[in-house]
Amino acid sequence: MGNDHSHAPAGAVHTRRIAIALAITATIFGAEVFGAIITGSLALLIDAAHMLTDVFGLTMALVAARLMSRPTSAKRTWGFARAEVLAALGQATVLLAVGLFVFVEGIQRLFAPPEIASGELIIFGIIGLVANVASIAVLAGGRSANFNLRAAFLEVVNDALGSVAVIISAVVISLTGFYRADSIVAMLIGALIIPRTLKLLKETISVLLETTPTGLDLDDVRAHILGLPHVVAVHDLHASQVATNLPVISAHVVVDEKCFRDGTAPAVLDDLQKCVATHFPVSIEHSTFQLEPASHAEHEDAVHT
Amino acid sequence: MARSEQHSHGSHDHASATTNRSRLGWAIAIVATVLIVEIVGAVATGSLALLADAGHMASDLIGLIVALVATIVAARPATERHSFGFQRVEVFAALFNGLLLIGVAAFVAIEGVSRLITPDDVQIPPVPLLVVAAIGLIANFAALMLLRGGASSSLNMRGAYLEVFGDLLGSATVIVASLVILFTGFAPADAIASLVIAAMIIPRAVSLLRDVIRVLLQQTPVETDVAEIRSHILAEEGVVDVHDVHVWAVTTGKNIFSAHVVVEPAVFERGDSGRLLDRLSMCLSAHFDVRHSTFQIEPAEHAQHEEHLHP
Ligand SMILES: [Zn+2]
Ligand SMILES: [Zn+2]
Ligand SMILES: [Zn+2]
Ligand SMILES: [Zn+2]
Ligand SMILES: [Zn+2]
Ligand SMILES: [Zn+2]
Ligand SMILES: [Zn+2]
Ligand SMILES: [Zn+2]
Numbered sequence: 200m201g202n203d204h205s206h207a208p209a210g211a212v213h214t215r216r217i218a219i220a221l222a223i224t225a226t227i228f229g230a231e232v233f234g235a236i237i238t239g240s241l242a243l244l245i246d247a248a249h250m251l252t253d254v255f256g257l258t259m260a261l262v263a264a265r266l267m268s269r270p271t272s273a274k275r276t277w278g279f280a281r282a283e284v285l286a287a288l289g290q291a292t293v294l295l296a297v298g299l300f301v302f303v304e305g306i307q308r309l310f311a312p313p314e315i316a317s318g319e320l321i322i323f324g325i326i327g328l329v330a331n332v333a334s335i336a337v338l339a340g341g342r343s344a345n346f347n348l349r350a351a352f353l354e355v356v357n358d359a360l361g362s363v364a365v366i367i368s369a370v371v372i373s374l375t376g377f378y379r380a381d382s383i384v385a386m387l388i389g390a391l392i393i394p395r396t397l398k399l400l401k402e403t404i405s406v407l408l409e410t411t412p413t414g415l416d417l418d419d420v421r422a423h424i425l426g427l428p429h430v431v432a433v434h435d436l437h438a439s440q441v442a443t444n445l446p447v448i449s450a451h452v453v454v455d456e457k458c459f460r461d462g463t464a465p466a467v468l469d470d471l472q473k474c475v476a477t478h479f480p481v482s483i484e485h486s487t488f489q490l491e492p493a494s495h496a497e498h499e500d501a502v503h504t
Numbered sequence: 505m506a507r508s509e510q511h512s513h514g515s516h517d518h519a520s521a522t523t524n525r526s527r528l529g530w531a532i533a534i535v536a537t538v539l540i541v542e543i544v545g546a547v548a549t550g551s552l553a554l555l556a557d558a559g560h561m562a563s564d565l566i567g568l569i570v571a572l573v574a575t576i577v578a579a580r581p582a583t584e585r586h587s588f589g590f591q592r593v594e595v596f597a598a599l600f601n602g603l604l605l606i607g608v609a610a611f612v613a614i615e616g617v618s619r620l621i622t623p624d625d626v627q628i629p630p631v632p633l634l635v636v637a638a639i640g641l642i643a644n645f646a647a648l649m650l651l652r653g654g655a656s657s658s659l660n661m662r663g664a665y666l667e668v669f670g671d672l673l674g675s676a677t678v679i680v681a682s683l684v685i686l687f688t689g690f691a692p693a694d695a696i697a698s699l700v701i702a703a704m705i706i707p708r709a710v711s712l713l714r715d716v717i718r719v720l721l722q723q724t725p726v727e728t729d730v731a732e733i734r735s736h737i738l739a740e741e742g743v744v745d746v747h748d749v750h751v752w753a754v755t756t757g758k759n760i761f762s763a764h765v766v767v768e769p770a771v772f773e774r775g776d777s778g779r780l781l782d783r784l785s786m787c788l789s790a791h792f793d794v795r796h797s798t799f800q801i802e803p804a805e806h807a808q809h810e811e812h813l814h815p
Contacts (some may be wrong), residue, residue: 241532273730274723276750281721407596407720409588409754417584435798437587437760441722449762449798459773465803472810487748487762489798497511499785 204348213390214261215265220334221257224358227330234323239305241301241385243323243369249392250327255290259283260362274488280442294396301389306380307454312378317369320381325365331359346468361388409439412446414480420448423478427470429463432495438483448475449487451499456492464490521579524654524661528572529670531647535565538643545636554636557674561640563608564671567601571664578660578755591755592719594660599716602664605709609702612674616698623691634682637701641675646671660717666712670705677701693726715756720751725759728792736787737763742771742780744804751794761788761797768803777801 231247234240271278335356370383371377411417415438424433432453440446454472458464468488475483542558574597582589647668657667677697684693724730728751737746745766753759765784771777781799788794 231685262574275721276724276730277722277752279721285717285720392741404596408586408590408592411585417587435796439588450796456778459772459778462772464772464777465806468800468802473706483746487764487798487800489781489800491781495778495781495785 201497216337217257219337221254221261223330223334223337224250224253224257227327230326231323231501234319238320238323239313240266240323240365240369240381241305241321242316242381242388245297245301245385245388245392246327246358246365247354248294248301248330249358249361249388252290252294252392255286259286271358277441277445280445283442284403284406286330288407291396291400291403294392295400298389298393301385305386305389308382309379312382313367315372315378315381317373320369321366321373324362324369327362328359328366332361335359350424364388406440406442411438412440412483414482415446415483420479423474424450424452424471426449427467427474429458429467431455435489441485445485446481446483447485447487448483449489451491453493453495454490456494458490459492517692520654520657521575523656525572525575527650527654527661528568528575528664531650531664532565532568532572532720534559534643534647534650535568535668535671538579538640539565542636549747557637557640557678560608560671560674563604564667567604567667568664570597570600571660571667574660576806582779588754588760591758594658595719595755598659598663598712599720601660602709602713602716603669604613605663605666606707606713608670609709611753613702613706616695616702619695619698620692623695631795634679637678637682638673638775641672641679644668644672644675646754659712662712666708670701673701673704719753719755725756727751728759728794733788733792733794737784740780740783740787742767742776744768747807748800759794759796760781761792762799763796763797764800764802764810766802770805771801772803782798 215430228247228250231243231250235247236242266279266282267281273353281422348375364384364387371380405413417438420438421433421436424430424436430452434451434452434453436448438446438448450471454464454467458467471488472486475486505802515754539558539561542554542561546555548551559743573595577593578589578591579635580590587668591798633761648665651661651665651668656662662722677700681693681697684690718726730749733751734746734749737743744766747764747766749761750765751759765780767777771780781801784799790798
């Protein structure tokens with residue numbers, strides 16, 4: 200019974216590497232927000248927002264496994280599995296808000312570009328780049344070790360590119376006085392981030408709305424169930440996704456009366472669970488099937504397809 | 505989907521859903537009217553204060569419209585993509601309203617504090633403005649009375665109610681503060697009024713958000729005692745163990761329950777599992793007000809086929 204909903208990949212999780220990268224990234228995030236305020240640079244602001252995604256991503260990589268393996272309790276019968284999804288929604292919302300702000304502000308600035316303290320901007324850009332390279336170095340050591348770490352690595356590489364763009368705009372500004380460079384770079388970084396953010400937003404909302412997991416066709420599942428021996432009808436078929444790795448399904452399955460007398464019922468149950476675990480693109484290991492004789496319907500006040 | 509009209513998630517009172525919709529509709533009509541009056545008044549008199557209050561009303565109106573749209577979407581029948589129906593949408597509307605309320609209250613509080621620290625020349629609103637504030641007060645009061653009846657029926661209605669409640673407080677404190685300043689000359693009254701509004705709104709909004717997050721995180725509904733349910737199940741004849749007990753809510757009051765119940769081999773041998781199921785379902789709906797339950801009755805050896813078990 201000690202098992203739980205942890206689906207963390209097997210093998211060593213390089214917690215220490217991730218923790219160091221997180222400390223570095225969080226520090227750059229703080230520095231960049233400060234820098235955006237004192238230099239007035241939009242590019243630095245959006246880069247800081249991007250950095251926040253990485254702070255979030257690395258934090259999740261660090262705590263998700265631990266949090267998700269916390270045992271379920273009477274207060275949380277699903278444990279903390281959903282926390283990840285809600286946190287992702289929060290992060291996407293913040294990122295989208297900053298992105299919109301940068302676009303509105305950026306377009307205004309194209310018409311009336313304010314002065315940017317380019318000297319300081321170069322310094323902050325370089326700090327960001329150096330710190331990013333440092334996190335790459337830390338994470339690269341275990342890059343191929345597991346999928347989690349690889350994703351974290353890619354995220355940080357992505358970020359280093361943002362810092363390079365900030366430095367280029369700062370150099371352009373200090374050489375030519377072309378202040379619009381800052382807004383242009385900011386909007387470019389924004390344009391790269393926003394589609395990803397919208398996708399994340401869509402995915403998290405759909406999980407929170409208890410939508411059927413992507414890739415699972417409930418009609419198909421119903422057809423499979425009805426095709427099994429002894430099955431007469433299906434109702435209250437529900438599928439949703441508690442968290443990324445935890446799709447769940449439940450259904451009421453009406454079977455032949457005699458299954459309850461001749462001891463076939465447990466075999467039908469095995470068939471059902473094997474079906475949802477193996478026959479569909481989304482493998483559902485967490486299933487609950489209520490086998491009922493047709494006469495049970497009178498005890499159910501509200502039934503639906 | 506011919507039977508979807510009698511779907512279990514419709515065990516809520518459809519009549520009350522319709523009432524809530526008309527409550528919201530009327531509240532929107534009132535708030536929108538006041539908003540238009542304020543905008544016209546602001547343009548005619550050039551009053552910035554009036555325009556600011558109109559801005560407030562607009563945020564109110566948005567909150568109410570979001571709530572209304574949510575009730576309409578929530579009434580849609582379940583589909584294959586959304587097998588639990590759309591009632592969760594109302595929880596999102598409550599989330600939106602909770603965040604909006606906190607945002608507005610925080611803004612008001614910051615303004616209030618900054619005016620306490622650096623008291624600039626407080627402008628006492630002239631009589632016409634007081635009259636407009638009084639109209640706002642009456643309108644908000646009417647909307648509040650309309651919504652009060654539904655406030656406890658769902659998180660969404662509670663959010664809408666709080667939205668109007670915040671605005672009512674706003675109009676009331678503007679009037680009281682102006683009168684205090686008018687008669688006693690106690691200038692900080694205005695800033696203190698802002699802080700009072702924030703102090704009354706923020707705890708209510710936070711408590712709404714806490715309930716919203718509980719639903720979104722699929723935590724056990726507050727009134728449900730899982731340990732108690734477990735002991736009822738274990739007390740049924742033939743039951744040996746129970747695992748994978750899950751209780752959550754699509755939206756407040758629409759609880760979904762599922763569990764795996766391990767029984768003695770004799771239960772299957774005697775052909776009693778159908779009757780046990782009847783007893784379990786009735787136990788849950790009678791003793792715990794959970795209408796939507798799924799019990800998987802399994803023999804002890806079934807556990808070997810299951811990948812992950814938990815209490
Ligand atoms: Zn699992
Ligand atoms: Zn159902
Ligand atoms: Zn049933
Ligand atoms: Zn199958
Ligand atoms: Zn319904
Ligand atoms: Zn479970
Ligand atoms: Zn089981
Ligand atoms: Zn009972």
